[in-house]
Amino acid sequence: MPTPLWEVGATLGEGVLWDAARRQVWFVDIKGRRIHRCAADGSERRSWDAPGQVSFIVPAADGGMVCALEDGLYRFVEASGAFIPLASVEADQPGNRFNDGHVDARGHLWFGSMDDAEAQPSGALYRFDGARAERMDAGYVITNGPAASPDGLTLYHTDTLDKRVYAFDMAADGSLSNKRPFVEIADGGYPDGMAVDAAGHVWVATFGGWRIDRFDQAGRKLGELRFPCANVTKLAFGGEDLRTVYATTARKGLTPGELALQPLAGALFSFRVETPGLPQHLLHTSNT
Numbered sequence: 001m002p003t004p005l006w007e008v009g010a011t012l013g014e015g016v017l018w019d020a021a022r023r024q025v026w027f028v029d030i031k032g033r034r035i036h037r038c039a040a041d042g043s044e045r046r047s048w049d050a051p052g053q054v055s056f057i058v059p060a061a062d063g064g065m066v067c068a069l070e071d072g073l074y075r076f077v078e079a080s081g082a083f084i085p086l087a088s089v090e091a092d093q094p095g096n097r098f099n100d101g102h103v104d105a106r107g108h109l110w111f112g113s114m115d116d117a118e119a120q121p122s123g124a125l126y127r128f129d130g131a132r133a134e135r136m137d138a139g140y141v142i143t144n145g146p147a148a149s150p151d152g153l154t155l156y157h158t159d160t161l162d163k164r165v166y167a168f169d170m171a172a173d174g175s176l177s178n179k180r181p182f183v184e185i186a187d188g189g190y191p192d193g194m195a196v197d198a199a200g201h202v203w204v205a206t207f208g209g210w211r212i213d214r215f216d217q218a219g220r221k222l223g224e225l226r227f228p229c230a231n232v233t234k235l236a237f238g239g240e241d242l243r244t245v246y247a248t249t250a251r252k253g254l255t256p257g258e259l260a261l262q263p264l265a266g267a268l269f270s271f272r273v274e275t276p277g278l279p280q281h282l283l284h285t286s287n288t
Helices: 256-261
Strands: 003-006 013-019 024-029 034-039 046-049 057-059 065-069 072-077 082-088 096-103 109-115 123-128 133-140 143-148 154-159 164-170 176-184 190-196 202-207 211-215 221-226 232-238 244-249 268-272
Touching (some): 013 190, 057 096, 176 202, 211 232
Parallel strands (some): 096 143
Antiparallel strands (some): 202 232
């Protein structure tokens, strides 16, 4: 059963990750425009205001952190709270923002853009190789959950409004091919962020679905874990043995009556699992 670790009340909690070097959990509140960080047990809490909608944050190989604002990627300086431009992406599309991000084993950052109004298919999937961002796929209203298989040969990516998770073949140079449906969420809720464990099982958070689903490599559902709130947005494996799962949730879209019945909406949760996850990889930028 998920346990609330930090009842932070995030409007749109997202981007949770385990920073093994610091033994810390990081996540963001996109609509609240905040970055949050805490210890593995939820203590040592600290938060920073962001100058825009901050959609994810990832550790870099040089020891710093990189995040996304509406117009591209930025270095986040923990000591000062400063945001330093790193790469401009979609600065010419003010109606878009970024959503979810994932660093693969090669140190490449995969992330998606989306229509902030959640209406137009103006979103795309990008790969950042440390120097520039390349558009890899397009036509999404809401992109979500890039995640790679343990062998690095498959990339999973979510079309949230279409309720589908797609799989791509991923080559050694990071190119994608053979886009195909992996799973379709037909039993309530919308597929949101995801993570892959060491056995290759794909764990998918469901927004509005009250749960996280677990699928095997063939897309067969193996089980689910229920939450005390409807909007589960992202999960990450962490802890010393990578068997503690951290999950973000959201208050966004809930009515006052629903919020009264879901007092833990927007909290950071944790729970234990049998199969460990994959380690959080570090983003390699051009000057690391």
